[in-house]
Amino acid sequence: MKPNPAQQLYARQCHYDRLHHMKRFHELSALPTLDSDQTRLLHASRAILRGDASGSRSVDLSDSAYLAELDAFEVAENERLSKPYWEPYWSQGSEIGNAQSVEDAMDRYYKHDRLNRPGGTRERLIADRKQELEEKDFACVASHHDSVNGQMVFIRSMGGGLSVWGLPMR
Template sequence: MIGATDDDDAFREALRSSDTAKRETLQRWDGLGYVDVTPRPSTVGADAAKRLHARQCHYDRLHHMKRVRELMTMELDSEQVRMLHASRAILNGEAPGTRSVDLSDAAYLAELDAFEREEGERRSKPYWEPDWSLESQIDKASSVADAMDRYYKHDRLNRPGGTRERLISDREMELKEKRFACVASHHDSVNGRVVYLRSMGDGLSVWSSLVR
């Protein structure tokens, strides 16, 4: 409709000309050309379906990420191991995803939203930091040197040329900057797992990655 000020005005003008006018098939002149007053119903439905699908996929992925995190902190039975591997396969694109989340469950969606915020905060730091929910505290330490003497392979830590002093100094600087430090990689640690040192309220604690 030429001269219409908005979509509602265009529809009112159309009804003056024909009482069978339909809003979904109406066009109005916007100064450059004719534009639809409202999207076609099929387009509206398709867009809504796409948004719903994207929302479902988003929460399904968060569900599997959260499940992996929680299972990695537990001693698993055979069924839980199966669940862990299934979620990892979905997250890695090795298996098709399935509908896992009820979008009408507001309480669980709130849990997943909180999980997503926590993940975002952790990943927004200017340096990489372990996901501590996937690690376990295994010991206490009085100092960086104490932790490295007990968890770094002796022959590698005490190689000639001042290796021990240099490595300890590097870890002390890392601990001061980040409040955690990687004491030893899984190659260098005595337990075959990555070992960290964290500065916490009650002193220094030793953490180790869980391997499944």
């Protein structure tokens, strides 16, 4: 059976509209602050992606330059999602320092009272982070609840040292 051209066009439009909202959500989430229009767009894209709201046609299928941008975004997103573990969007964070070791990063960025709970908590957490760093070349030092700065804090292996990254929560 020959595919219906109208159905093919509709499927293509839906595909690119979804990519548009994914890209817009990603880009707005990376901004440190949002004005009221940007906040509205962020929430609208989130609702459309969740299926809580219907979206209008957002993408002009004759705009080949924008379609190429969306295709590149899709390739990058698929590559990121194909990993066997979650990886943060590094573009949404910023390098906030360096650390000599996992212990150094934990001492500086993990809430002291939580890190030094009795019962071997400190040793267990540090061992877990060392293993995570070894497996993935990055490790989550502290969630936004456990960090001293209210951000998710990660360490990354960079050129023989450790780079410390903060990612804000939205």
